Amino acid sequence: DFQRVTHLPLSGVLDAPTLHQMAQPRCGTDDGESRAVGTRRASAARRRRRTAQHGGRWYKRHLTYRVVNWPPYLPQHEVRLAVRAAFELWSNVSSLVFWEVQDGPADIRLTFFHGDHNDGLNNAFDGPGGALAHAFFPRRGEAHFDSAERWSLHSGKGRNLFIVVAHEVGHTLGLEHSPVKSALMSPYYKKLSKDFVLSWDDILAVQNLYGEPGFPERPSG
Template identity: 60%
Template sequence: MSSPRCGVQDAWGQRVSRHRRKKRYAHTGEKWHKRHLTYRIMNGPRNLSPSQVHVAVKTAFQLWSNVSGLIFQELQHGPADIRLAFFEGEHNDGTGNAFDGPGGTLAHAFFPFRGEAHFDMSERWTLNGLKGHNLFLVTAHEIGHTLGLVHSPVRHALMSPYYKKMGSNTLLSWDDITAVQQLYGKPPGDSVQPLGGRALRWTMQDWQIFQDSKGGSLTPHYCQGYFDAITTDEDGTVLVFQGSRFWTVSNGSVSAPLPLQMRWPQLSLAIEAAAFSPLDSKLYFFKGRRIWRYSRSDLDPGFPMKSSDLGLPNHPDCAFFYHPLGHMVLFRGSRYYVLNLESLSVEPYYPRALRDWKGLPRGLNGALTRPDGKLYFFKEQQYWRFDPEKVRITAAGRWTESLPWVGCHTTPSLQGNDIL
C-alpha cells in the first residue's frame, strides 16, 4: 500500500520514489509580488471543529513566516490571496485532480497566482496524528506550493512529495528554508525561528485534549505548579506562558493552549520573562540574550535586540511594569534593574540589591500588576502580593488555590494567607 502523498506533480515530470534523490529545483520561479498575503478557510473537515482547523492552519502559515519575509493575515469574508477548502471526489479541478477517498492523495494545491489548496474531505483529519492525518503538517506542505515551492527530493524536507510525520526535530529542512528565502527573503532582522516538531506536537495534543474534554474539569498544564512567565495584554487579559504554548485567562475563564508563535510571530519558544507596558501599550519578552517588543501581534522594527545593548542581564527571572517609578523592573538573581522604556536604557544607579524588595525570594518566575495596583510575584507554586503604597508583602500562599484570576481556582473556599 502506497504512502499518503501530495497530489501536486513533481517538478521533474513524474512522481518519484521516496528513496530516489534528484537535483533540487527549489521553486517554479512563480511567486507573489508582495510580502503581505491574506488567506481564508472556506470550510473544514467533518471530524474537527472550526477552532481546531483554525489553529492548525494558522500555525502552518506561521511555520513559513517565521523563516521568510512573508506576513500572513486570515480573513473571515471576501476575497483572499490563498483559499483553503475541503472537497470529495471530483470537484471541478479536472479528473486528474479528483480525490480518491481515504488514503492515497490527501491534498493538492496550485502555484501563484491561483492561490488554492484543496483537501480530501473523506480523510480522517487530526491534530495529534495518532489516528488519521495531521492537518497541520499537510496544510504546511500545501501552503509551500501556494507560495511557489515545488516538491523536494530531500527525504526529510517538508516539501517532500510524501507527507512527513510529526517528529521531535525542526519541521522545515535547510532545503525548505532556502527555497522560500530565495523567493521572499529572510524575516526582519534575519531572526529565523524554525519551529520544532516536539513543541508543536504538544500544542496539537493539548488542543485535542481540550476539545475531547469540553464540559469536564480538566485544568491547564501550568496549574500543576509551573509556568515560564505571566503578564497581561493591552486588554487586561492574563497571559500565562509555558514552553511553546500560552493561555489567556479572562474573568476566571481559561482558553485552550495556543501556539506561542501563532500570536507573536518570530518569538522564541520557552520565554523567560514577559511584561506589558501601559506607557506604550507594548508587550516585552525576554529570553537568553535577546528582547522582543510587540505592538499587539506585530514585532517592532529593530527587534529582537540584545539585552546587553540596553544594559540588561541575560536570562532575567521576571519582568514587570512598576507604576510608582513609571519604568519596567527586571529581577535577575540577587539584583534588580530599572529599564527606562523611552530611552531603552537602564536607569542610573542600577542594578541594586534585591533585598530592597523585602520578603521576596530569588529565582521568581513571573510577576504582574493587577487592576487594583497590587503586584503579584510567583515562584513555582507560591505567590506573594506586594502593595506599592505600603512597600511590603501583604499576602502569600499557593496561587493555584488562592488566585481565581490565574485560572486554576477549583476550590473557592481556599484563600491566601492575608498578612494585612
C-alpha cells in the first residue's frame, strides 16, 4: 500500500527506494484511506465522497485563525504574511473567508511545539526531518509544527513555512492526504516552486466541502 500511494514499483519488500521514500520529510497526519487508493483513475465524484466522508467539515464559511507562536528567528510580520497567504490559497478557490485574530479564541490555531506535546506518543515530534507538522480535522481546529525544524520564509534553505502551513490548513478544513503526487495535500514535503498553484485534486476536494467562490457550501453526504 505504501509503495502504491507513493508511486513506487510494487515490489512488496523494503527495498532501497522504499526505505529512501520512508525517510523523506512529510506531514505527520495519518494517511487514512489514501493509503488504499491505488491510482487516480477513480472518478472525481469518488474522490469528493472520500474527502467529505472521512475528513469532516466546518458548518460555517467564516473562520478565524490565530498564530499562537512562531520560531524566534523569523520576523513576526513576515510570518503573519506567509500564514495569510496560505489561508488565501483555500479561500481563493472556495466560499471560505478567513480572519486573523491575535489573541483570544479562534477556530483554527497554529502552534509550534518540541517533541512530546500532549497529543499522544504517536504525534510526538521527532526532531529535524521526519514529521514536519500535523493537524486535526474539523472541528478541533489545531495545526502543530515541529520547532526543531529550520523554518524558512523563502525558497532557500530550511522548510518553507508557507507551503507547510497551507498543507496543514487543508487538514483543518477537512481534507485528507491525496494520492496525487503533484497535489499540495500529498503527504510528502515539496519545495516551493515559482509556478506553484493548487492542483485540480486540491481544488475539487475543498469545493466539494465548501462550494465555489461566491456560492454557499454544499450539503454533506
